[in-house]
Amino acid sequence: MDYIEQSFRFKVYSSVDELSLQDKEMMFMAIQQLEYAYAPYSKFHVGAAVRLENGVLCPGSNQENASYPLCMCGERVALYNAAANHPNVAPQAIAITIRNQKMPIQKPVSPCGACRQVISEYENIYQSPIRILLKSDVPEVIEISSVKDILPLGFDGSFL
Numbered sequence: 001m002d003y004i005e006q007s008f009r010f011k012v013y014s015s016v017d018e019l020s021l022q023d024k025e026m027m028f029m030a031i032q033q034l035e036y037a038y039a040p041y042s043k044f045h046v047g048a049a050v051r052l053e054n055g056v057l058c059p060g061s062n063q064e065n066a067s068y069p070l071c072m073c074g075e076r077v078a079l080y081n082a083a084a085n086h087p088n089v090a091p092q093a094i095a096i097t098i099r100n101q102k103m104p105i106q107k108p109v110s111p112c113g114a115c116r117q118v119i120s121e122y123e124n125i126y127q128s129p130i131r132i133l134l135k136s137d138v139p140e141v142i143e144i145s146s147v148k149d150i151l152p153l154g155f156d157g158s159f160l
């Protein structure tokens, strides 16, 4: 028996002001998307924006349903929006932000397991990492350089 240890590093920016112009623009689109979230049940708004390799930004927000399992996360709405409208163009980064109408959230909220799996699929298609930028109600922004860092021992098409 042996142990294999895996760790990862991520960046912490003190605020959006520290981001590059392109990342700032992407994060502002995600923040804007909070207004378009349809979240009457959870009151938890998620805004996202995907930047493609050609520079195009694709927005998304969570969309809920009275039949709860049909709720769709903001990250996936943005990624599927990108894939549907810009086929064969690699996503390079995704900005994700949240607003919980019930209480402020003081730490970054990272994508759920299902969204991690979907981000991973798009990384695999284009063999290129997708940077993930996270922001909640505190000024700090976190950047994860690839979803593989937060989805260790992941499942992919190579097993099929």
Ligand code: THU
Binding pocket: 039, 042, 044, 045, 046, 061, 062, 063, 064, 071, 072, 073, 074, 075, 110, 111, 112, 115
């Ligand atoms: N949600 C997202 O949009 N992204 C996540 O990564 C986690 C959860 C949404 C789904 C649902 O509309 C609400 O947040 C509460 O779970």
